[in-house]
Amino acid sequence: MSETNKMKFGIKELIILILIASLVFFFLNYSWIGVRLCIGILLLYFIPFYIFLDSFNLAIEEKLIFSFFISIGLIPLIVYYISRLLVSVRLSILVSFLILIVGSFIFRKFYKGKKSLFV
């Protein structure tokens, strides 16, 4: 195994460790409310825009931090627009999440590596 591969494996382990530590922390301090919130934040406020930003030549830590701060601005906005059509906020959150995930994957698939305005 090369040095670089060892490094990558380490990062994955580290992320899992952080996730477990966070879940334990939230459970011990805020019970299942904390755990639900922790998972919800990860799913809604990190993953969709992380996948989207993964299309660009950015460092992992940049993608992680950028995705959260873009999300706190854009996720409620997307939920707002979708709720204009669907009315139910709960349903709008779910639909927003699905649209963002699918949209980000599609964008990444067709965009990644292509030279363009956004290089």
Next chain:
Amino acid sequence: MEAARIESLQGIKGYPLEPNTYSSSKGLYISSRHKSSMKKSLVFEVLFLTILFLFSVYMWSLPIKNNPLPYGEVDSAHHFGIADYITEKDMIGEFYKPAFLYFLYSQRSILGGGKISTESPYPPNFFINEAIAQIIGGDRVASYYLFLAILCTSVILSSYFFIRKLFGVIPAFLSTLLIMASKIDILTFIMGQYVILVSFACLPLILYCYYKYINSFLTRKPKPIYLYIMAFFLATQYFNHFWSLVDTAVTLLIFTIFLIIKEKKFPFSIKHATIALVIFFVVLGPFIHKSVMSLQVEMFSGTAATDISDNWLGLFKWYTSGYAKIAVGQEIFSYKEMHGQWTLPLLIIGVLFLLLRRKREDLLLLSWLLALYIILHFDIFLGWGASRLFRSVNDVPYIFYPLTAIGFMGVLALIKVQFRIKKYIKYAFIAIFLVLFVNFNLKLSFEMLDKAYQYPLRINPSQYQAALWMKENIDENSIVYPQGTLIPKTKRFIRVVSHITNLEYDDDLELLRSLHPDLNISITHYFVDYSELIMFGMKKEMEALQQWEKTNFANISPIYDKNNIRIYDVRNK
């Protein structure tokens, strides 16, 4: 000469005399020289940051962890009420349509009470974020306040990232520690001005993106993606509180001027900047007029205000005399009270080092400091009221603390001894820093949050249960008069928990009638509350209230009678 000057000051950056190496394109910080040891240090760094952030969330969520009932001052009840209404009704309607919010807003609006729209003058993002948290967390109160703590401490992540990338690990850790215990932020949090904290949390990332773009542009390999991402952060700022955009704009302007002078060329492409602006305005979409409205409010109250500095001597002070005239605790303007006197020498050293070194990242921090100074003195320059400029006080710790940490590294860099000895000196200095931090900053900050909103300064269980009962059993358009409830913020929370208008002050009824003469407003219910009087041990007042109750409701049975609270329906009286 320039190279020698910079070399002599290299020690300021991160680990003394150690270049800050990380892969710019892929992945985390990877040293080209010590991959195996870097891996270990990387693990420690990430774990420390995780612990720091989780501890911050723990500390900032203490007010709700210690007592699971809602709390807050000034706008807190209003913020909670809007998010909660969205969650409870499972729809995002017009924010001020429900009577309990409309009346509250119409009373307080300086746009002209009684004639206001039922739409909110603010973008919906903060409220929807909190409603999402309530839905995901599954608890009306705890989820709201826990996410609030996460949002308000997110500046720890953005600030750490910014300082780590530009100045290295140790300045990042030290400055973030100070930010975590920032009394200015904690007071703002306790006072319920959450949106300004969330908005300012984006500022370090905006500066980072601009810096990255400018660096790439000046090396003829422009990476406009950073500028475009910056546009999204600007939108996030705007959506939470537009005021932080003033700080951002002035900082970026000054930094650009500095760069034009230093590099003798324009540091960005007009095409890229135009695209970024287009992204910003497209994201704002239909909400662009919301903050224009807010801006009018800010400017209106700013120019009409008398809270401006008396004279030009204010230029020689960080806060002008205008700030002494605004209705906040004056300790917030005291360096000693807010930051601890011990950080001042380090702050000055930090500024001096940056002034001497003047690398691009140094100019960025200096621009930020200068921008903040100018904004805080807008009362002198532009005649704007200090009560509006006061919002920029939240920006103070985010620039002061990195400068303090850089000053700390500067002191270390000045010590000229062997590398091995220096390592021990560095650890000793860090230990001293931590001891001072714990004693003068953390202890008090922790205490402030731990003791925040103890009874009777928040809604008590009896009032909360009664408010929940009202939500289920009383029509939403009712007008409730609280008799016996003493504290205005408690009344506000009874209102937002019950979703029913609960008059806060004695003259509120007359005020509402004058604002809405067409609505035929009258009291429909009385909320007779002994719970606070018992808590305060106010026997005389209790007897007086009993007498008042007997006189007024002799022939009426209460529709609710539990835990020292009785509710009377007086519609048919």
